[in-house]
Amino acid sequence: MTPREVAALLAYVVGLDPRLALDDQAAAEDRLAQWCDLLSDVPAQAHGWDAARTAREHIASSPYRIQPSDVSRPWFAHRADVMRRHVGTFEPTEHPEIDPDDETGDAFVAALRAERLAVAAGRQAPVTHRALTSGPAAAEVERRLAALGDYMPKTVRDLLAAHRPHRAARERLAAANLPDVLDVPCTWCLAPQGEPCRGRRINPGNHAIAYRARKDPHPCRVEDAAAHYARRQEQETAA
Ligand SMILES: [Zn+2]
Structure with a gap:
């Protein structure tokens, strides 16, 4: 916070808690200097952070007079939490300064570092999506692909995909970690x-019943699969 912002914050907290008012001009200046020093590396506002709101919460909930540490400590906790959630990946398209042919990787590391600093200072929102290359989501993708079985090289699988639309669709869903209707049975058919949903066809000649695979699953199965998926995501996050 700049001295100006600290002065504004002090004026605000004195307004909320009149016990903090000082009659003595010299004492007020000393206190301003002390607060400026202790809050110099705490922003007034940042992503998900507002120093004034934090001060207000302290005054509303604590019987003790507010100290600079009542603002700085929550800030450092907030920043640590943000950095824990920040995964440190970014869209290369947003960084045209990085030459993809640069083998040293210096520009990439510099961009990553700059991004981390920006997130730590609250100038930039953390990137909280999880890349599917690690963590529980990736484990889930591995598990689903393993459950589907893998008995042929990927190149062959890709060639055959056009002839095995159901299988190919399931593999795509598993790789993207999206709900798959074939994970649950269909309560309708x-x-x-x-196995895919099936439609019944009655032969008008002899009334024999034949089943054929439907292209689209029954709506209740889509709902069941979504619920099944949501339950499993919950278990993943809980685990
Ligand atoms: Zn069905």
Whole structure:
């Protein structure tokens, strides 16, 4: 905070808690200097942070007169929390200064560092999505792909994908970690888990019943799969 911002914050807290008012001009200046010193590396406002709101919360909830540390400590806790959630990945398209052919990687490291500093200072929101290369989400993708079985090289699989639309669609969903209707049985047509929904066709000649695979799953199965997926995501986050 700049001295100006600290002075504004002090005026605000004195307004909220009149016990903080000082009659003595010299004492007020000393206090301003002390607060400026202790809050020099705390921003007035940042992503998800407002020093005035923090001060107000302290005054509203604590019987003790507010100290600079009642603002700086929450800031450092907030910053640590943000950095814990920040995954440190960014869109290369947003960094045209990085030459993709630069083998040293210096520009990339510099950009990552600059981004971390910007997030730490609250100038930039943290990137909290999880890349699917590590962590529980990636483990989940591995688990689902393993459950689907892998008995042929990926190149062959890709060639065959056009001839195996259901299988290819399931693999795509698993790789993107999205709900898959074939993970649950269908309560409408009773298609078991792993098999597509089916429609009934009655032969008008002999009234024989035949089943054919439907291209689209029954809506209730889509709902069940979404609920199943949500439950599993919850377990993943809880684990
Ligand atoms: Zn069905």
